[in-house]
Amino acid sequence: MAHPAILTITLNPALDLSSQVDQVRAGDKLRCAPPRRDPGGGGINVSRAIRHMGGESLAVVALGGATGEAVRQMMTAEGLSLRVLPLPGETRQSLSVTDQSNNDQYRFVMPGPDWQETEVEALLDLCATLPGPATLAVLSGSLPPGVAPSLPHRICAALEATGARMIIDTSGAGLVRLARAPQEQRPMVLRFDNQEAEELSGTTLDSPEATADLAEDLVRRGVADAVVIACGAEGNVLCDGSRRLLCRPVPVPVRSKVGAGDSFVGAFALTLSRGGDLAEALHHGTAAANAAVMTDATELCRAEDVERLYPGCQLSEV
Numbered sequence: 001m002a003h004p005a006i007l008t009i010t011l012n013p014a015l016d017l018s019s020q021v022d023q024v025r026a027g028d029k030l031r032c033a034p035p036r037r038d039p040g041g042g043g044i045n046v047s048r049a050i051r052h053m054g055g056e057s058l059a060v061v062a063l064g065g066a067t068g069e070a071v072r073q074m075m076t077a078e079g080l081s082l083r084v085l086p087l088p089g090e091t092r093q094s095l096s097v098t099d100q101s102n103n104d105q106y107r108f109v110m111p112g113p114d115w116q117e118t119e120v121e122a123l124l125d126l127c128a129t130l131p132g133p134a135t136l137a138v139l140s141g142s143l144p145p146g147v148a149p150s151l152p153h154r155i156c157a158a159l160e161a162t163g164a165r166m167i168i169d170t171s172g173a174g175l176v177r178l179a180r181a182p183q184e185q186r187p188m189v190l191r192f193d194n195q196e197a198e199e200l201s202g203t204t205l206d207s208p209e210a211t212a213d214l215a216e217d218l219v220r221r222g223v224a225d226a227v228v229i230a231c232g233a234e235g236n237v238l239c240d241g242s243r244r245l246l247c248r249p250v251p252v253p254v255r256s257k258v259g260a261g262d263s264f265v266g267a268f269a270l271t272l273s274r275g276g277d278l279a280e281a282l283h284h285g286t287a288a289a290n291a292a293v294m295t296d297a298t299e300l301c302r303a304e305d306v307e308r309l310y311p312g313c314q315l316s317e318v
Helices: 042-052 065-077 117-129 151-160 172-180 194-201 208-220 260-273 278-292 303-312
Strands: 006-010 014-021 036-040 058-063 081-086 092-099 104-109 136-140 165-169 189-193 226-230 236-239 244-248 314-317
Touching (some): 036 042, 036 065, 042 058, 081 117, 151 165, 165 260, 172 189, 189 260, 236 278, 244 278, 278 303
Parallel strands (some): 014 092, 165 189, 189 226
16 A cells, blocks of 8 residues: 555544524524534545645544434545544534634534553554555544543654654644644644744734744744644744744635635645645645635635635745
8 A cells, every 4th residue: 555645634524514503692592504514624625625725635534323423424435535533422523513694613522432552452453554754643632532642753753763754733732732742752843823923922923923922932942843823814823943933815705714824734735745845835825725615614714716716825934
């Protein structure tokens, strides 16, 4: 079996349901529009975005129960290649509802089943065998209940022997552990958003310069070779120890912010896998996130929108 150019890892996937109501009101029965159903979870969405942009990846996904089977069938129907890790329970569901009176979006995220060390060891075995020296491995999404915050570092260690490079986009205790307890086996790129950056730093990051200062400090401390921080409408900041870059998006009408980060990571990884450098990856990632907010629900980015917006996204030093 040939080693994949891009390997995505989703440990806490979900069946995403999205719908709309005229207005969200407490106490009333809210009559929803027919729901849209999508396979969800960070790594799955990264693979979907890569597919939308004409690329290929192998998705490693932990799935279980009837909901997990539904997610698997949806992924297969979209033409995604996947490798399933058995999940110790039913795959979770998530729900997003848009209030059509003001376009506010309410997102309800359920917990997944608890993992045991058996599931962790099966994952690490795959990480030690599936990738090759040219593989980009993307760990994206939340960690499942029951695993230690050190799991991302353990995945880095398992990948190190294969020569694969790792991009991590996670949250919660796993992100805190990565940022505050650097290890020799570190990711090539660590990505998170400005809100998470403020929680990590304990300060208000009110400018791209302040955000770049934090990213630069994390790189200097050995947290990752490069750090990317998403700053919403301001764009995305990247620091790799030698450059501090900002890429600003094009102003566009926002329909849904769901999947913008995953679209960014998909375009970022695809650009690197095709030989682009970090600056080019930042530029393409910003265009993909820019394109994703123009689509409804969990539709992610469209390739034609990414290409149209790319020239208008402004890349500069910060």
